[in-house]
Amino acid sequence: MEQGDSNAPILLGRPFLATSQTKIDIQKGTVSMEFGDKSVDFGIYDDVEPSEHTKLVSVIDVCKALIQEIHEHTNNQEVDTNRQEHLEEKNKDLVQETSNGGPNAL
Structure with a gap:
């Protein structure tokens, strides 16, 4: 050690x-x-309250954790939204090709 x-x-x-x-x-x-x-x-009972520095560091740690959680959640939503938009565009393209008698027409 x-x-x-x-x-x-x-x-x-x-x-x-x-x-x-x-x-x-x-x-x-x-x-x-x-x-x-x-x-x-x-x-034993002296100085039981944490100092201001300890409180400040604790607040910073909590804020960092919340920011990270929000960032991860937001990024996942953006990925899902982008994926959904991409699929909708592909779907529109297929519908147009089919209605125009394109190669994917039934």
């Missing part, structure tokens, strides 16, 4: 939590971890 791999799994299972001496206090809403002589505290 490469160092910059964004799909790398995060190892936060029981062994990691035990090694880091993790303490989870649901009542206070805190998670504490100790790494050697350093201690890190996390507030």
Whole structure:
């Protein structure tokens, strides 16, 4: 696995939590971890709202997906419409040839 791999799994299972001496206090809403002589505290309920940047990126992703869906749908309709128009033209040509006594006359 490469160092910059964004799909790398995060190892936060029981062994990691035990090694880091993790303490989870649901009542206070805190998670504490100790790494050697350093201690890190996390507030579970702190910063729950996504930042404005996250919201903006999410909106862009949704817009891109909708534009792609509309584009695909529109292209399919155009192909169907063009095919239908082509068949109608061919049908008109055959009717004219038949009525004029052309090679396809019955």
